[in-house]
Amino acid sequence: MALRRVLGLGGALGRRSCCSKRPLLPDFVEALRAMVGGPNVSTAMAVREQHGHDESMHTCAPPDAVVWPQAVGQVQELAALCYRCRVPMVPVGTGTSLEGGVNAVQGGICFDLSRMDTIAELSLEDFSVAVEPGVTRKALNNHLCGTGLWFPVDPGADASLCGMVATGASGTMRPNVLNLRMVLSDGRLLHTASPGRQARWEPGDRDRLGGGHAGTHSLAPCRKRAAGYDLTSVGEGPRAMAPRPEHPTPALTGPAPLQRPLLPDFVEALRAMVGGPNISTAMAAHEQHGHNESMHTRALAAGGTCTGEHSVGLGKQALLLEELGQEGLDTLRRIKAALDPHNLMNPGKVL
Known part of the structure; x- marks a missing residue:
């Protein structure tokens, strides 16, 4: 009966805005349990907080409930329910991202996909x-x-x-x-x-x-x-x-902490130290995950991009505007609105 009431969009639940942070109604939670089973749904605060952040510096924003679907059909049913009831959805894998991509900034349901591991x-x-x-x-x-x-x-x-x-x-x-x-x-x-x-x-x-x-x-x-x-x-x-390398190429690696303005001189000195007419050298550097905004601004000024591997999420929205311009950002918003008209899929991120 609870599932029929929820799917019928009874009462205030059907008018829930994706920007609302009101608690989920008991009937909605019961509908979730009917779809994936009681052990695969949790509203416990500790579980919600665990799913409300990644490894970034962004403040934890817990979802209203966590579900563990175990088949594609279950995900479809859950998404259809959230769509009809205007409840935001946030998918989570292992939570190792670095830009707040899993934070449920507008509440809603966290889809923990870790049990779909076939x-x-x-x-x-x-x-x-x-x-x-x-x-x-x-x-x-x-x-x-x-x-x-x-x-x-x-x-x-x-x-x-x-x-x-x-x-x-x-x-x-x-x-x-x-x-x-x-x-x-x-x-x-x-x-x-x-x-x-x-x-x-x-x-x-x-x-x-x-x-x-x-x-x-x-x-x-x-x-x-x-x-x-x-x-x-x-x-x-x-x-x-890819095939496993049988004979890995020797590499010289190790931390070399120094202020960022000194990096160009350091790189050139390192080239002179290890280079030579019969030696091929390759150097790789990885910025510590502080995501310093000035670094990304310089990258944009040099014709680069503000994100190469960690996505935009919450942390680089202003930089995305600087990179794409207002017209580019508005175009992306129109594309998203065409496929996600109620802004339920991980709202508050990127755009």
Whole structure:
């Protein structure tokens, strides 16, 4: 009876704004339990707070409830319910992002996709694998042991593949995604590529239009890179894999703390120290995750971008305006409004 009342949009619940932070009505919570089972729904404050932040400096913003769907069909049903009742939806993988992308700044329901962790299909012939959204990169590579293939994208943390797609992890996820199956805000299912994996859409930001996704990814051999990643629905899909290097190239690594203005002179000195006519050198540097705004402003002035791997989320909204301009930002908003007319998919982020 509670489920029928909720789905019928009875009373004030049907008028709930996505900007409201009023507590969820008991009938709505009971409807969630009817869809995924009581043990897969929690309104406990400790659980909500755990899901209300990532590893960034942004203040915790807990959702009103957390659900653990275990199948794409359940995600579709949950999304359709939230759509009809105008309740925001925030998908969460492992919570290792760095821009507040999982913070439920307008309340709503957190979709914890960690229990959708099946590796559905592995094709050694075309170097691709289909996974559910909760599969992590380490779990995938453990599954690939003995095949001569691996999934080469490594953001450092043992992130979920769906989260890596959402944030553009390491700045290299796009070429490793062959297809995504995404649940839209009203519960419909969108395939981002044709059966032949000709891309129709590209991986987006944490302010995604779909509530969860599965995918097909490309894998790479140990010695050469291969293509092919397919993500399906709320958390399944193939991913690209790469072969494991049998003879890694020696590298000189280590922390070199210094003030940022000294970096150019330091880099040139390092080149002179390790370089030579018969030596090839490669240097890699990673800014500490303080996301210093002046650094990003300088990057924009030099023709770069404000985000390369951690998405925009909450922390870089002003920089996104500086990079794209008002017209570019308004265009993105119109695209989002066409697919998410009630602004229920992770609202308050990016745009």
